[in-house]
Structure formats: C-alpha cells, structure tokens
Amino acid sequence: MFKLLAIDRFTILLVLMVILATILPIGGQPAQFFNTLTTIAIAILFFLHGAKLSREAVVQGIMHWKLHALVFAFTFAIFPIIGLMAKPVLLPLLGQQLYWGFLFMCFLPSTVQSSIAFTSVAKGNVAGAVCSASFSNIVGMFITPILVSFFILGKTQHDFDPTASIIKILLLLLVPFILGQILRPYVFPLMSKAPSVVKVFDQGSILMVVYGAFSSAVVAGLWHQVNGWTLFYLTLACSVLLTIIMLLAYYLPKWLGFNREDQVTIFFCSSKKTLASGVPMAQILFIGQPLGMIVLPIMIFHQIQLMVCGVIAAKWSKQAEQREE
Secondary structure, eight states: OHHHHSOOHHHHHHHHHHHHHHHSOOOHHHHHHHHHHHHHHHHHHHHHHHHHSOHHHHHHHHTOHHHHHHHHHIIIIIHHHHHHHTHHHHHHHHOHHHHHHHHHHHHSOOOSHHHHHHHHHTTOOHHHHHHHHHHHHHHHHHHHHHHHIIIIIHHHOTTOOHHHHHHHHIIIIIHHHHHHHHTHHHHHHHHHHOTHHHHHHHHHHHHHHHHHHHHHHHHTTHHHHOOHHHHHHHHHHHHHHHHHHHHHHHHHHHHTTOOHHHHHHHHHHHSOOOSTTHHHHHHHHTTTSOHHHHHHHHHHHHHHHHHHHHHHHHHHHHHHHHHHO
C-alpha cells in the first residue's frame, strides 16, 4: 500500500518542469520553436495511441452501450454540474483563472491508459474500459470546447467561436489517432517490440507542454498571483471533488444493477480526467490566457486520482482473487 501511495517518477518530473520554468522560463522566438516541437510530439503520441488500440476490443466493448452511457454521464454531465455548483465557494478562494482551470478540468474527457490499467488490475471489464475511455477522449474533442465556450470563454469573450478550436483539436489529436488506426497492422508489430515508446511520448509530450505553459505563466507573474493558501484550497477542492465522484461512481452502478466487472470499469473510467489530452486542449482553447494557472488544477487532480485509484485497484484485486479461490 505504501508503495502505491509513493509519488511516482513522472510526478517528480512534472514538479521539476515547474521549477525549471520558474528558474529558466523560455520566451520569445525560442518559445515558438519549442511549441512547434511540442505540437509534433503530441501528434505522434495520438498516432501511437491509435495504432495501439485493438479493433477487436472496440467491437467487443462497443455493444455495452449502457456502461458507456453512464461513464459519459459522469464525465460530461456530473463532473461539470459539480464544478459549476462549486463556483460560489471556489471563485473567492481560487480567483478567476484557477477556477477556470478547475472548471476546465471538470469538462475534460476521461484518461485512457490509467483507466484501462486500473480496471485490469482490479479484475474489471477491460474491453469495456478500452472502448469507453477511448470514445470518451474522441467525444471530448467536440464536447469540451463547446462546454468551455458556453460556460467560460463565451461569458468573457463574446466573439469566441468554438468551431475553430474544435477543428484545431481534431487536426492535432483525432486525425493522428485515425491514421494510427489505419496503419495499425504495420505499426503495432513494431510497437510491440518497443513497448516503452508510447510511454516516452505520452510523458515526454506532457512534460514539454507543462514547461512551455509554466514558462509563459511565470513571465506573466504566476507566482505573484498564487500563494501557499491558494494551492492548499485548490488541492482540497480537487480532493473533495474526487471523493464525491468516487462515492457516486461506486454506489450508482450497484443501484442500477451492473455486474461486478462493469462496476469496476465504470468506477475507474468515470472518476478520472485526462492530463494527456487536457494540456494540449488548453493550449488551443485558452490562447492569451495564463495557461499555467489553467492547467495547474488538472496537474494536482491527476496525481491525487492516481494515488487513490492505485490503492483501490490493489484492494479490489485481492478481493477478486479471494473470491476465485
């Protein structure tokens, strides 16, 4: 259990990127070149995700529409409703930009890799998790910009058009994903020989975006606006949000009559928010905004969800093994 609670290497690297951006922020023309490299890395990442996704798993999982409907309801309805209801409390504590980041986090799709991994560890419906988490990310490319337009930027930038943002997101994330699916018969055998490649691009692209985002935020005076108490309130808000969602995701599937495997899948797919898709989406949607403050909530929530889900997945795995004996 203590091993699961330990901070992983990726989290340490995220913190180091924030520190590096604070000490040596990148700006001007070098920043533009760095952002171009980051965009290329993200496109390659989603190409690899597309090549990795098994079509058999999609066909097997797509038939279970009730499971996917409930996961989508959590991801794109319950999360946003809670985020909007929390505005009277969080806006005075966090300030506008951090609250926007918190709300943006609530609008994001689920994770892919960790949802599948935790579902597998806990002996859940892995095919359902693959399908649900992947579809969540694809649908999120459309829904997240619309929610951001309606509830965040539409109220402050009346000329904001989500269509242009959706097109940019599709070109950056969906088109490479589809190409990966098309070329899967040729690419996947090569990926199988080097399974760490996806992980390197996954984590590397996020680290690049975080460094670029926090560099621009530091130049704009991020640490003059965010103090220790604000970080404490933000961490507490993320923890409370995750607790509420997990309680609902635990009891609601039981009440609706899903079997144990599907309950596990719904729990892990419904309670997460993606950092991999969220950070590049923020880059496109929040042009001209303090991006570091926008992505800070999802960075904190990301670590909390991994720690908590790791403990729960291990516990449920042992329970499943005991039932099988």
